[in-house]
Amino acid sequence: MTEASTAKIPDVITYDPEAARRALPFDPFDPDFHADPFPYHRKTREESGRAFRTPGGIVAVYGYEEAAAVMKDPRFGWGVNPMVADQFVENPASGESGRILMFMDPPDHTRIRGLVSKAFTPxxxxxxxxxxxxxxxxxxxxxxxxxxxxxxxxxxxxxxPLPAGVLSDMMDIPEHYHPLFFANTMESGRGLDPGFTLTDEQKTGRNGARDVFINAGIEMVAARREAPGDDLISELARAEQEGDRLSEWELAMLLMNLLAAGFGATAALIGNQVYNLLSHPAQFAWLRANPDRVPAAVEELLRYDSTLAMVTRTALEDADVAGIPVRAGEYVTVMMAAANRDPAAFDDPERLDITREQTRNLGFGHGIHFCVAAPIARLIGQEALAALIRRDVRLDESRRVERWPGISLRVIGELPVVLGPVGDADPV
Incomplete structure (x- = not known):
């Protein structure tokens, strides 16, 4: 690992609501925004354009092509700054600190990703x-x-439980970890939000949740080194490229990333897609009659309501975004949730249409940081929908759908439905 990825954690960005409101192109503390951010995104793009600088100095990107361009441009990454330092994780035993894969830049990112790809086989x-x-x-x-x-x-x-079961099978995760992971996914995922939007108490909760995942990773790495098996953790431990392997700490951090995403983000993906599909009964009925369209439906649902709503990038050198000069060290916020509803990229983008032929979206990111586990998350999302459309399912109007208040990930906490047995549905 490079010096940047093993350095002690520097000063981090502190909670500052007013600075957050100036820096971001929306109010991150507005419950109405959390519930339905899309009208706000549409209004902002119409009034301010596809890319613009906020009063706080951050460049916000709302256009699809502009967002994709930033995410694949090597001039933008994470760098070494308080924003990314706030996302460092620390080894509870040794005090060693570092970045998980999604916060790395090349060459660390290239090396770790290459080793991971050796284990994620088709x-x-x-x-x-x-x-x-x-x-x-x-x-x-x-x-x-x-x-x-x-x-x-x-x-x-x-x-x-569906992603948990699949990941447990893939990684041979002992069941006693499951309750711990379920209990900590919200705090861990909320931690992806910029540090100036999180109170000290929320950061303490985030760090404690990450400790749960990192400690589990350390324990499972040790167990698998001692008794290798036919599972992903063992494959990652064995993965080698030009004589290079993952260290114990690197492997533990990678497992933390995979576990938190698998137990949290994949569950969020399923919840979002089911909620939006059930909110459009005609779309649900059409999919029941056309089950072969489930894969395409998952992509349209990802476009319509991205689980990963925004990411931050740092200019690693002087660059520009849609003609806006950006100096090295300045921040860019890529609004994937808005970009995926860009009328310049999609016909009638505010409409959910699972018959849509355009299936591209930024739901799993883009460029070198495209989600390494996207094929698995897609597969799980597809099989969840395939099982549900064989039954009569509708939203339970007597109870409220509960959303968690994060701004980087869109997560439904509770999704009340009325579920019927297989085949128990009105004819289409």
């Missing part, structure tokens, strides 16, 4: 599909046994 991913399909059906069947009236929180009975 065969491994293909072997997961029948297991994910079986788990999804079993979870829904069990939910009906435990709640015969069909009134369930879909996040609790499917969206969270």
């Amino acid at each position: 065969k491994m991913i293909a072997d997961l599909r029948p297991k994910a399909a079986r788990y999804a059906e079993e979870l829904l069947d069990r939910a009906l046994v435990e709640s015969p009236d069909g009134r369930v929180d879909l996040q609790q009975v499917l969206s969270r």
Whole structure:
């Protein structure tokens, strides 16, 4: 690892609501924005343009092509600054600190990503599909046994346990870790928000949640080094490229990244796509009649409501964004949720249309930071939908859909639905 990725954590950005409101192109503390940010994004793009500088000096990017250009431009990355330092993780035992994969720049990022790709083989991913399909059906069947009236929180009975089951099979994760991971995904995911939007208490919760994942990673790495198996962790431990392997600490940080994303972000993806599909009953009915369109539907649902709503980049050298000069060290905020509804890139972008032929989106990022586990998350999302459309499912209007208040990830906390058995649906 380079000096930048092993340095002690420098001073971090502190909580400052007024600075946050000036820096960001929206009010990060507005509950109405958390509930439905898209009208705000549309109004901002119409009034301010596809890219502009906020009063706080950050360049905000709202256009699809402009967002994609920033995310694949090597002049933009993370750099060494308080914003990224706030995302360092620390080894609770040794005090060693570093970045997880998603916050690395080349050459560290290139090296770690190359080693990871050695373990994420197409065969491994293909072997997961029948297991994910079986788990999804079993979870829904069990939910009906435990709640015969069909009134369930879909996040609790499917969206969270399905990725957990698939990841546990893929990584051989002991079940006693599951409750810990479920209990800490919200705090860990909320920690992706800029530091100036988080109170000291929220940062303490974020760091404690990350400690849970990093400690589990350290324990599982040690166990797998001692007794290797036929699982992803063992494959990552064995992965080698030109004589180079992941160190114990690098592997533990990578597992923290995969575990937090798998137990959190993938569950959020399922919840968002199901909520939006059930909010458009005609779309749900069409998909029931055309189950072969599930993969394309997942892509349209990702476009319509991106789980990863925004990311921050730092100019590593002087550059420009859509003609706006950006000096080295300045920040750029890429608004994927807005870019995915850019009318210059999509016809009628505010409309959910799972028959749409345009399936591109920035839901998993773009460029070198495109999500390494995207094929697995897509697979899980597809099998969750495939299982649900075989049943009658509708939103439970007697209960409220609860959203968590983060701004980087869009996460539904509770998704009340009324679930029926297989085949129990009105004819299309």
